[in-house]
Amino acid sequence: EVQLVESGGGLVQPGGSLRLSCAASGFTFSSYWMSWVRQAPGKGLEWVANIKQDGSEKYYVDSVKGRFTISRDNAKNSLYLQMNSLRAEDTAVYYCARQLIIAVAGTPLNWFDPWGQGTLVTVSS
Amino acid sequence: DIQMTQSPSSLSASVGDRVTITCRASQSISSYLNWYQQKPGKAPKLLIYAASSLQSGVPSRFSGSGSGTDFTLTISSLQPEDFATYYCQQSYSTSMYTFGQGTKLEIK
Numbered sequence: 001e002v003q004l005v006e007s008g009g010g011l012v013q014p015g016g017s018l019r020l021s022c023a024a025s026g027f028t029f030s031s032y033w034m035s036w037v038r039q040a041p042g043k044g045l046e047w048v049a050n051i052k053q054d055g056s057e058k059y060y061v062d063s064v065k066g067r068f069t070i071s072r073d074n075a076k077n078s079l080y081l082q083m084n085s086l087r088a089e090d091t092a093v094y095y096c097a098r099q100l101i102i103a104v105a106g107t108p109l110n111w112f113d114p115w116g117q118g119t120l121v122t123v124s125s
Numbered sequence: 126d127i128q129m130t131q132s133p134s135s136l137s138a139s140v141g142d143r144v145t146i147t148c149r150a151s152q153s154i155s156s157y158l159n160w161y162q163q164k165p166g167k168a169p170k171l172l173i174y175a176a177s178s179l180q181s182g183v184p185s186r187f188s189g190s191g192s193g194t195d196f197t198l199t200i201s202s203l204q205p206e207d208f209a210t211y212y213c214q215q216s217y218s219t220s221m222y223t224f225g226q227g228t229k230l231e232i233k
Contacts, residue, residue, distance in 0.1 A: 035222075037169075045161075045169065045212055047222040059220040095168055109175045110216045111159040115168035 009119030022096030033099035131225035148213035157217035
């Protein structure tokens with residue numbers, strides 16, 4: 001069974017740091033792009049960052065550039081999100097998600113599946 | 126950035142109803158459009174990918190259509206387990222994915 005399990009969330013003060021982890025199982029982790037997506041309480045979904053299979057490409061939403069770093073350890077089947085200089089607006093449930101990319105007639109269609117259960121990050125004094 | 130706008134934001138319907146949710150992109154995204162279902166306290170679940178392809182295991186009452194800027198998610202006959210929030214997501218811009226604001230489907 002394909003499974004993603006996040007951990008590392010918690011309460012942190014503004015300006016603080018936190019490192020999230022996502023443990024993957026049931027598939028060849030090193031073959032997939034991976035993403036972090038977050039959801040503020042009562043709000044919609046916001047893509048945060050993603051990383052290529054070998055870690056050579058990383059992309060971020062503008063609001064976290066320079067503060068968050070996505071990384072992975074393929075030997076440990078794990079995805080990480082290092083979050084620094086945290087702000088109240090970073091309060092959210094953070095989900096990791098596998099990205100499926102399939103080329104159809106030269107078009108790289110892609111989507112998120114599956115998602116982990118999420119881990120809650122609360123930034124508050 | 127590509128903006129995604131869903132309508133309506135909320136919808137009340139009855140079991141057995143046919144329901145349509147619309148998603149509009151701020152620029153053409155071809156068929157780079159996915160739909161997710163999220164129930165309270167749970168992670169999103171993929172329903173439709175590439176605008177109209179049904180994810181394995183998803184009931185056939187769900188269908189997607191559209192291309193370019195206008196897309197729809199249709200549930201042909203609502204079941205009790207379908208009451209949830211639905212999100213569209215564009216995957217055209219691979220360095221900046223964006224979601225619609227969500228459509229909350231409630232029981233009438």
